[in-house]
Amino acid sequence: MRWLPALALLVAACESIPASERARIWSSSELAEAAHGGAMVAGLDAGSLVTPGGATIPWLSPPHTLDAAVQPAGTDGLVIVPAWLDGQAAAYVVAEVWQNLPEAWLQPWYVLFQVPPSGPPAVRVQDAEPVVDVVPPSFFYSPFWQLFSVVIPPGASPEAYRDARTLVDPSLPRTEANPLLAVLSPGNVGLAAPAGVAPVRPLSGDPVASPRPGGVWVRGAHQPTLGFGSGGFHWGEDGRIVDVPLYRFIRLDGRALLLPDVLGTGPEGHPDPLAFGASGAPRSGAFSHLILVVPPTSAGVFLPADAPLRQAAVLSGAVQMPEPAPEIAARPDVAQYVGRVALNPTCFSDVAGFPGNCRWLDRQSAVEGALLDRRPQPVRFTSPLVGYAGRPVPR
Numbered sequence: 001m002r003w004l005p006a007l008a009l010l011v012a013a014c015e016s017i018p019a020s021e022r023a024r025i026w027s028s029s030e031l032a033e034a035a036h037g038g039a040m041v042a043g044l045d046a047g048s049l050v051t052p053g054g055a056t057i058p059w060l061s062p063p064h065t066l067d068a069a070v071q072p073a074g075t076d077g078l079v080i081v082p083a084w085l086d087g088q089a090a091a092y093v094v095a096e097v098w099q100n101l102p103e104a105w106l107q108p109w110y111v112l113f114q115v116p117p118s119g120p121p122a123v124r125v126q127d128a129e130p131v132v133d134v135v136p137p138s139f140f141y142s143p144f145w146q147l148f149s150v151v152i153p154p155g156a157s158p159e160a161y162r163d164a165r166t167l168v169d170p171s172l173p174r175t176e177a178n179p180l181l182a183v184l185s186p187g188n189v190g191l192a193a194p195a196g197v198a199p200v201r202p203l204s205g206d207p208v209a210s211p212r213p214g215g216v217w218v219r220g221a222h223q224p225t226l227g228f229g230s231g232g233f234h235w236g237e238d239g240r241i242v243d244v245p246l247y248r249f250i251r252l253d254g255r256a257l258l259l260p261d262v263l264g265t266g267p268e269g270h271p272d273p274l275a276f277g278a279s280g281a282p283r284s285g286a287f288s289h290l291i292l293v294v295p296p297t298s299a300g301v302f303l304p305a306d307a308p309l310r311q312a313a314v315l316s317g318a319v320q321m322p323e324p325a326p327e328i329a330a331r332p333d334v335a336q337y338v339g340r341v342a343l344n345p346t347c348f349s350d351v352a353g354f355p356g357n358c359r360w361l362d363r364q365s366a367v368e369g370a371l372l373d374r375r376p377q378p379v380r381f382t383s384p385l386v387g388y389a390g391r392p393v394p395r
Contacts, residue, residue: 300345
């Protein structure tokens with residue numbers, strides 16, 4: 001716990017820092033509130049992160065499509081953002097925003113077990129929700145959890161164990177279980193999608209996984225949660241969550257190019273091989289550092305001739321948009337390339353060599369190797385993956 005004094009100093013220092021620079025974590029419910037008010041969050045339009053009921057859904061509306069998609073009234077939706085991860089089409093949501101907080105730490109999530117009257121083994125206590133010890137806005141909070149199965153005494157009431165301080169008793173048997181990504185204080189949010197339509201990855205239409213609502217006890221008080229499964233992150237021996245870069249393409253003047261982001265697989269400058277958890281979910285992307293990058297104007301974005309995004313003024317003069325060869329545009333997997341940036345866009349007409357001859361900027365090593373103009377932001381996201389390689393991320 002050597003990091004606790006440093007966090008305490010950070011809290012004290014925040015009192016004298018302007019709000020725009022102050023260390024803060026925005027929960028999903030706070031992001032939704034900001035979106036309803038048309039506010040900015042850490043320099044970002046909150047409406048690009050959460051779609052209020054009755055508003056048009058980013059990425060599913062112009063300029064990415066011909067027609068607007070509207071979030072159902074009375075609901076708020078986390079915006080599904082298309083991305084690339086290790087060369088594959090992916091999708092993520094921003095469930096929390098961290099401003100000027102560069103580190104997150106693995107925290108304990110206690111699940112109650114008990115030996116039944118019939119004898120061992122211990123089984124999970126029915127209807128007893130998990131127990132944690134910290135919630136936002138505390139800087140000790142983290143949505144990245146290590147599960148512990150704790151066996152309470154036979155006959156004991158689970159209501160007596162709704163405070164994590166009662167579960168650190170060394171006499172209580174415990175075993176380490178799977179990791180979990182779950183945000184607290186989510187409010188009434190789900191995934192952004194029109195009424196009666198299943199959520200999908202924009203641009204390609206791939207299905208995605210929806211989070212699971214739940215609840216935990218925090219020092220005797222009940223808190224709602226939104227769970228994203230056991231994938232998406234990994235950590236060091238000290239329990240610090242490994243943050244990965246989230247590269248966002250922009251123009252030289254700073255305006256976003258409205259193209260899919262690129263998620264990393266390791267720390268900035270040190271991409272790791274993409275690893276997968278026991279469920280089959282990628283163990284990367286869920287704690288990301290926003291870094292804006294400017295592609296060279298000689299680079300090109302893959303867009304079929306009829307793609308509405310070709311008409312977006314923000315792309316004009318920033319990147320090339322050559323029409324793909326008809327044979328390439330007719331490929332059954334063409335949707336997996338829409339919005340992908342290549343350093344050599346002439347490959348879009350190379351029927352024999354596509355896609356292998358393209359120098360894609362669709363993975364961390366490629367973006368970093370291209371030596372682009374990079375502009376790190378003091379912003380990190382809790383950014384769980386909801387889709388990867390054309391499929392929902394396993395939960």
